[in-house]
Amino acid sequence: MVAHILKLKLLLLANGFKRSVGQLIGVIIGAVYALGMIVMLTIAAWFMASETAIDAELSIIVGSLVVLGWAVIPPLLTGVDLTLEPSRFVHFGIPQKVLGPALVLSGFISVPAILSIIGLIGGSLIWRHEPLAMPVAVLAAIATAVMAVLVCQYLTIMATALRAKRRFRELTFAVLFLLLICLGPIISSIASAANSLLDLIGPISNVLAYTPLGAAAALPGALAYGNYLQFSICLVLTVVYLGGLYWLVTRATAQATVTPPPEQRAAKQSGLGFFKYAPATPAGAVGARALTYWFKDPRYAIGVLMVPVLPLIFWFTGSQSGNYTMMYLLGPMIGILLGFSISADISYDNTAFALHVLTGVSGRADRAGRAMACFALSIIPVLAAAILPGAIAGQAWRIPGDLGFSLAALLIALGVASVASARYTYAVPLPGDNPMKTPPGNGLRVAATQLATIGVMALLLLPVMIPYLMGWFQESRGLGFLTLGIGLALGIGLLIGGIALGGKWYEKRAPELMQAVMLNK
Structure with missing residues (x-):
């Protein structure tokens, strides 16, 4: 049954490219652009490889931003893949022990997930001068991508009921749209304060290293610079976070198949x-x-x-x-x-x-x-x-x-x-x-x-x-x-x-x- 659901997801992904020529062209252009960005970031990671502590801090910051992006943007904007939303399987009687893992694995069969994994693995080249840290960096990149997708899946399932409420959709749209419009001024302000922000990267990365956002990304840096205590703590935290998130996602999936979210209701109007x-x-x-x-x-x-x-x-x-x-x-x-x-x-x-x-x-x-x-x-x-x-x-x-x-x-x-x-x-x-x-x-x-x-x-x-x-x-x-x-x-x-x-x-x-x-x- 797990293989059947994964095959269904692959079929849906392939059929998504066959709707129209215009959509296919748009997807190709977007994919080429994304791959170009990944190539540039990979080249930058290759040439930025050095023996300074900034490598470890940058790895943590980048990994945390990837997980945070997956945690915020898809659940509030579009969701993971609504074609395989748990509530759609209510009438099929699939055992929860089978459906949960199948839907978790299907979350990785998507263009954004694949690009995220490739991009994070490319960024791990920043550790190419460290023979011991390099393989750990690749595994940490994969773990970070898995963390991101699991967080996204869990928050999407939890937000499904809230998205049925019109006020919640309007509020999240307004907040995200304002943030998008103000992104230019925000980036400009950050760039103008770059000197002071560089002093904050260290403390911020030290905190993120022990959170679900950056625990996995902190592993290669801790190993490369001989901080074995931090490496052990972050390794344990990574395993705990991944296991906990997997349990939460499968549990939320099981609940969603038993108690699907309420249908959206039309707004009520009183008076003329x-x-x-x-x-x-x-x-x-x-x-x-x-x-x-x-x-x-x-x-x-x-x-x-x-x-x-x-x-x-x-x-x-x-x-x-x-x-x-x-x-x-x-x-x-x-x-x-x-x-x-x-x-x-x-x-x-x-x-x-x-x-x-x-x-x-x-x-x-x-x-x-x-x-x-x-x-x-x-x-x-x-x-x-x-x-x-x-x-x-x-x-x-x-x-x-x-x-x-x-x-x-x-x-x-x-x-x-x-x-x-x-x-x-x-x-x-x-x-x-x-x-x-x-x-x-x-x-x-x-x-x-x-x-x-x-x-x-x-x-x-x-x-x-x-x-x-x-x-x-x-x-x-x-x-x-x-x-x-x-x-x-x-x-x-x-x-x-x-x-x-x-x-x-x-x-x-x-x-x-x-x-x-x-x-x-």
Whole structure:
């Protein structure tokens, strides 16, 4: 039975590459990139091999980061391999003593696991000058990879019930997305404090050496430098940690097959919500529904989360260089970002789009309602981002120009997105899925569509950008008011035109749109 389950996992892994040519190309490119990184790290480990204590500390830090990455990223984002999740075997009656070890072993049959093992073994070449430590380093690398996969499997099983709760998914997505966005400033801060951090590597590695994160990685260093007491302690801890994790995983697997996690429940709504305040018109109903999505669907969270993140990133960048010019572009960037968000509105609707088609909502009402919802949510952040930088800097002359450019960016983005979402759909994360999940096989199409949409927005902004830049360089309030006038006129005109054109395309393509979103393509 164990061999049968492992064969099933290999078959699923092989079939995953046959879904589409686009997905296969993407996997090949990703694998080549990952292998290239592993080769570079292996070469770096080869040339970094020396007889200094920093080798031992680096081995512990790298091994700990690998285990920590496996412990945090897959359980919170996507899980291990949900095709062989323990709860899927509830109805098969497989003995727990067989199923547990089989699923543990199947966890190592995956591209990330294989790449992790290869990368860690390549990193063990840092001990190539130590005849005794080198074989221990290879075994320690394998043990570290096993530790990482076991930790990931256990935490994934434990987090399955929590992932069924919408608030938990939204919170973890928000935290990880903010960390991802702020990764650049964090790395920059670490690099600027490198001298002081080098002094911390030793104490940190000494602590990690006795934890599940770095116990195995500490073995070659302890042996190479004759610290046999530490070697013995870390060896015992490694065996205990691996044995304990294996027992926890098999136990959790057995429990999951007996008591599968509860099914996800739809969110409850009390009262009319936004429908209470929206106009009693088709466009008002569509706008109220869209606003409900903005506040309750985590897939819309990317655009919303970027509103507070962008000022922090621009301020940090300015504090490093002493030039805060980018702060004056916050308004246009937030306007384009939020306006662009509705370009995938119909795709996000999924099966709910049938409600629009079956009730006969006109194209203009649908386009206007969605644009109205986004505008109501975006106008205050855009106004604040356009007014506050100039006011804080004491440059009141630039406020009219910033305001005109920002409002034009928002209105034009809404107009273009109203057309694009009626003409093009693409696969998106399904309702309830991880918002960062990328549906397979359509990466190139999504990138091309989004790039073309943003390019059209930028092109239509040129008539506003020219007087704006002239006013910026000449510090002219008059050119700023000219930018404001042109921006409002052009933005309102293109928004109305986008709603009209998008409405015509919507009515012409409603059956095709409904078929596309039902199939999520």
